[in-house]
Amino acid sequence: MINLSRTIEPEWLDELPPDDPRAMRSRRDLDRINALMMNAGLVARELRRAFPGPAPRSIAEIGAGDGRFLLGIARKLTPRWGELDVVLLDQQKLVSHETRRDFITLGWRAQPVTEDVFAWLAQSDGPAFDVIIANLFLHHFDNAKLAELLSLIARRTRTLIACEPQRSVRALLFSRMLGVIGCNDVTRHDAVVSVRAGFKDEELSGLWTAGDGWTLQERTYGLFSHYFVATRDNSDSHSDTGAR
Numbered sequence: 001m002i003n004l005s006r007t008i009e010p011e012w013l014d015e016l017p018p019d020d021p022r023a024m025r026s027r028r029d030l031d032r033i034n035a036l037m038m039n040a041g042l043v044a045r046e047l048r049r050a051f052p053g054p055a056p057r058s059i060a061e062i063g064a065g066d067g068r069f070l071l072g073i074a075r076k077l078t079p080r081w082g083e084l085d086v087v088l089l090d091q092q093k094l095v096s097h098e099t100r101r102d103f104i105t106l107g108w109r110a111q112p113v114t115e116d117v118f119a120w121l122a123q124s125d126g127p128a129f130d131v132i133i134a135n136l137f138l139h140h141f142d143n144a145k146l147a148e149l150l151s152l153i154a155r156r157t158r159t160l161i162a163c164e165p166q167r168s169v170r171a172l173l174f175s176r177m178l179g180v181i182g183c184n185d186v187t188r189h190d191a192v193v194s195v196r197a198g199f200k201d202e203e204l205s206g207l208w209t210a211g212d213g214w215t216l217q218e219r220t221y222g223l224f225s226h227y228f229v230a231t232r233d234n235s236d237s238h239s240d241t242g243a244r
């Protein structure tokens with residue numbers, strides 16, 4: 001019998017220096033895993049749903065890694081979504097000049113920020129964003145830290161879109177088979193840890209304490225993903241982004 005209670009363990013990729021060859025290779029593996037999970041398509045779909053009219057003016061991705069996940073989404077949304085400001089927040093400095101240039105080519109002004117997510121979100125004078133995105137990120141934190149993180153996020157945006165590992169037997173079995181598609185030891189380790197720290201049912205909704213006025217949606221997606229969308233009601237203006 002497989003134990004599927006939620007457990008958090010350190011991920012190797014978070015601890016290796018950005019220029020370590022095993023870390024660099026693992027970030028490439030992540031591109032393929034994101035493709036298999038179909039996460040960019042999901043986030044693009046949820047962005048279109050959240051903004052059926054005018055496009056948002058600002059997006060932040062927390063735990064953005066090298067920024068190429070959001071770049072893939074930008075490619076799906078442009079040219080209909082024109083110029084906008086993007087913050088790529090990560091504790092490590094990972095965004096290359098090439099990635100920044102690719103964003104600029106699409107008309108998205110991308111600013112990498114290297115900081116811990118809690119410190120960054122807690123800044124009382126920090127900017128607000130039309131959308132905050134988290135992909136394969138929230139699962140890093142235990143429930144107490146997650147509740148704190150979600151409440152900080154709710155103060156800085158009207159829309160959160162998060163795409164995380166599904167904590168299921170199927171995802172766990174798949175995570176143990178990543179060697180078959182050539183993923184390295186770092187990716188193979190972190191994938192199993194991530195699934196065990198992933199989510200099911202309405203676990204993230206249960207940690208949302210921002211109060212009334214929010215619509216929450218939480219479901220499994222595809223074979224391996226679990227998503228959570230929180231939208232603040234009456235979000236009639238994009239420039240009034242919900243900072244309180």
Ligand SMILES: C[S@@+](CC[C@H](N)C(=O)[O-])C[C@H]1O[C@@H](n2cnc3c(N)ncnc32)[C@H](O)[C@@H]1O
Nearest residue numbers: 030063064065069090091092115116117135136
């Ligand atoms: C699994 S990677 C996902 C990267 C990207 N979202 C993607 O899908 O390719 C998780 C990222 O979270 C970052 N991270 C972990 N803990 C963090 C923290 N406390 N503050 C900011 N970034 C953090 C790591 O450096 C890593 O780049």
